Amino acid sequence: MQNDTAFIRELAGLAPIIPVLVVEDVAHAVPLAEALVRGGLPVLEVTLRTDAALDVIAAMATVEGARVGAGTLVTAQDVKASMEAGSTFGVTPGSPAALIDTCLEAGLPLLPGAATATEAMTLQARGFEVLKFFPAEAAGGIKTLKGLGGPLAGISFCPTGGVSAQNAADYLALPNVVCAGGSWIAPLDLVNAENWTEIEARARAAAALPRG
Template identity: 65%
Template structure:
């Protein structure tokens, strides 16, 4: 799967809803009810970060939830790509990108949403064929104003800003012509997940789904 083909699929997934939940899940028992709550709230694309020992099992469980499109976040190495694909991930997200990571995603046919924070990084990825990127870390890299500025000379590239995106600033990003969706963790608060507050999470997801 070429970078261009990966971006076509990544863009399709990004267009499913205005927010992609960024999930750090410690307990695999929470996987299915959490995914169901988010899908019920109108957020079908789910990014499970590979930051916990349970992450791959969580991806495998969430992949069983009807209507969900589960991806793996924090892909850092080719082994991460292979493990994510085997677990059932339908897309991958990385904070940055390396040639080996791109090669692994091509080999395993895993659509990648690669991270970029500067015009040079965006241009380098666009040169390879990627035109759907993650803007990360969004707020620390200048926020919506910076992404708007990047979009002026490089309108061909679309983004999913992630990192510091919140209900208070999400619309600033989503109003930009080069933003398809944004990534956010607020729709699945740790305390709500820990106590099984699935109805609360569904409500938060509905609010996020209505942002645009």
């Protein structure tokens, strides 16, 4: 089975930034999603790093305009549970063959993680054209993406990991970057403080970032 590349490209094209979300309290899910959608960031990655994550995904999936996916997929159980919760796409930090097999067999559209040319080429051979470049800054950041752009012209990237308000525009200016993922839009302290106004403002600023 092939990955749904068209679906992933559609998602990547909806906004320049995908918020990477860590949410500890399901009561925050709906107002957080609403603030992000109002701010122009409809594609939401909920990381499976808290006990509430699956319930958060289910709650956010009810918000009009939100496109909710699960991040930090590392096991077959993660894939199954996130789909049952309502995820419409998945994101992995890396791409072991067994995990990719599970996602393909389950029919989950996927943004798989890659940090090297070999990993990117392996995923491309399996039908993936849009990849998560992770951990972006630690893996060489903009210089590495520029280097990959020539030989791997058919691959687009969503850099995540160290992308911030200060460097996001530089990443988005690269021709092989379709969007970027970042946690600065809705950091845990603002979420726990229920500061939806500030989160919406950050989302609006991120949604206005130009792409190359």
